[in-house]
Amino acid sequence: AQSVTQPDIHITVSEGASLELRCNYSYGATPYLFWYVQSPGQGLQLLLKYFSGDTLVQGIKGFEAEFKRSQSSFNLRKPSVHWSDAAEYFCAVGVSYSGGGADGLTFGKGTHLIIQP
Amino acid sequence: DTAVSQTPKYLVTQMGNDKSIKCEQNLGHDTMYWYKQDSKKFLKIMFSYNNKELIINETVPNRFSPKSPDKAHLNLHINSLELGDSAVYFCASSQGLAGQETQYFGPGTRLLVL
Numbered sequence: 001a002q003s004v005t006q007p008d009i010h011i012t013v014s015e016g017a018s019l020e021l022r023c024n025y026s027y028g029a030t031p032y033l034f035w036y037v038q039s040p041g042q043g044l045q046l047l048l049k050y051f052s053g054d055t056l057v058q059g060i061k062g063f064e065a066e067f068k069r070s071q072s073s074f075n076l077r078k079p080s081v082h083w084s085d086a087a088e089y090f091c092a093v094g095v096s097y098s099g100g101g102a103d104g105l106t107f108g109k110g111t112h113l114i115i116q117p
Numbered sequence: 118d119t120a121v122s123q124t125p126k127y128l129v130t131q132m133g134n135d136k137s138i139k140c141e142q143n144l145g146h147d148t149m150y151w152y153k154q155d156s157k158k159f160l161k162i163m164f165s166y167n168n169k170e171l172i173i174n175e176t177v178p179n180r181f182s183p184k185s186p187d188k189a190h191l192n193l194h195i196n197s198l199e200l201g202d203s204a205v206y207f208c209a210s211s212q213g214l215a216g217q218e219t220q221y222f223g224p225g226t227r228l229l230v231l
Contacts (some may be wrong), residue, residue, distance in 0.1 A: 013147060032217040038158075039134060042123075044222040051217045088158055094217055104162035104173055105220060
């Protein structure tokens with residue numbers, strides 16, 4: 001069965017500093033990988049996704065992520081964080097449950113990002 | 118216009134009651150989902166519907182019953198509510214069935230069972 005591990009429950013970063021959030025997955029086939037962000041009291045917003053092709057993907061809000069098959073990782077990065085980036089970040093793998101059919105997302109447990117002034 | 122909407126936003130109720138949460142999407146998507154987010158923020162899929170047919174049901178108690186009157190709506194009915202049902206429930210939708218489709222989430226319904 002597929003799984004997603006986000007090893008850091010909390011991360012504290014100073015405003016303006018760089019950020020990397022870790023994500024490791026376990027899945028037998030080619031994974032479909034996603035990063036979502038959840039602001040306090042809000043729903044989930046897609047930051048970026050990887051399906052195939054270029055292993056470095058660009059997303060919204062200045063985020064990027066790199067797929068490394070050899071490490072089963074899909075880490076999220078941002079060169080300079082802003083106070084508004086404080087939120088919960090979820091890595092997810094999209095899987096097919098039956099013969100090409102749907103299609104739930106398996107989520108990691110999330111990383112809570114705190115931004116220090 | 119909101120792409121995926123849920124009502125109500127907050128729901129406080131007593132143990133043993135029956136309640137429903139409604140979800141509507143105006144994206145023209147074929148597939149809709151329900152997820153549960155527990156107090157530790159862990160998100161787990163509950164149901165998936167494609168063109169009004171149930172695709173997956175991830176070991177959810179049969180007190181939970183999804184109902185899809187049409188492909189734009191997926192409602193969640195919960196019978197005999199228990200304390201452990203307290204959580205945030207998210208509806209989502211995607212175009213098509215494949216695992217690479219982006220899922221769009223609603224704002225969530227915060228359920229508190231007393």
